[in-house]
Amino acid sequence: MDAQHPKEPNTRIQNMESLAHLKTGHYEADNFANPSTTKASGKCTMSTMDSETHEASSASAGIQGVLTTLESSVEDNLNLTGWNFFSNVSTKTPCRILVGWNTATYNLPNFHQSPQWVTCDAYSITTKTTTHISFIYGHNKPPNRQPLWEYIVISSRLFNIHPWILMGDFNAVMDPDHRSGGDMRWLGHHDDFPKACHHAQLAALPYTGMKFSWNNGQQGRGNIQRKLDWVLENN
Template identity: 40%
Template structure:
């Protein structure tokens, strides 16, 4: 990880990852320490939560960066964490963003299996329980594709803020 951080060539920047939760770094958070102060609140295999304080105007926000695991059963810990944070973060601005590896509704996919499986209700349920709202989208709707073309193409909207 030190080689990656040094290779970026960003002076005055600091880094934190969730690498200690598995053999891969799924999330790397980087910030310019001259502009903001960052306090890590929680790290897990699918998320990093931190408080970000602006050194310019003193404003602050809590941010959770997400990279959901591939299997639906493995994402349940993420859904549980996000819903549990609702009351904890009720009095502060809280932003959540990343690749959730799940879709909110059937319009967030094109191609592939068109059935709505029971486990697919877990992500929309998490959003409802945590009382989250999506930031308006601009640009392309689908954020992931399987790299195939024609009838084998699958598109999904997995990124969300």
């Protein structure tokens, strides 16, 4: 499976003063269930959504995850007929995760939610296979991401029969090469994400497109870029 990065950073919101703090990421997954293997296959796509209409870049994917700090619902504006939706809005988090799926191609009977993730069991009606999918929205403060890393390690022991895909904004880098500009020190908390992936036996998928998925919007020497968005799979 390959992952495609956003063509533009998540900070690219223009002409929307009322939505100045909006951060919306759009994640798609489809054709990932291969009945002949426990490995996931297919394509996952990460992109931004239109800042004014909140329309997804494509309705072709069978499952979509939307990460947004917008408090009002974006569900109606997605304009996806025949889709069902689930979100972690009941966790009272400002970082909302909205999951939608095409009911003609997938059943999602089980969900586990928290302020930083929504995990579902995606059953493909076509291939009769199940894939675990976790949509991630990591907290921006390292101490508050600890529950996320613990969840990933614990879940890896439970999700060892079916493929498991994790995708979203982890708000963390994997190694020093995934940073440009700003504070380049490698502190203790920077090891939390790669250590969790190691213990959970997760691998980052190969990707095409931009290396860095976030920037601070500044130019020249003040520019800071980071690779915070990831698609991972279990081994």
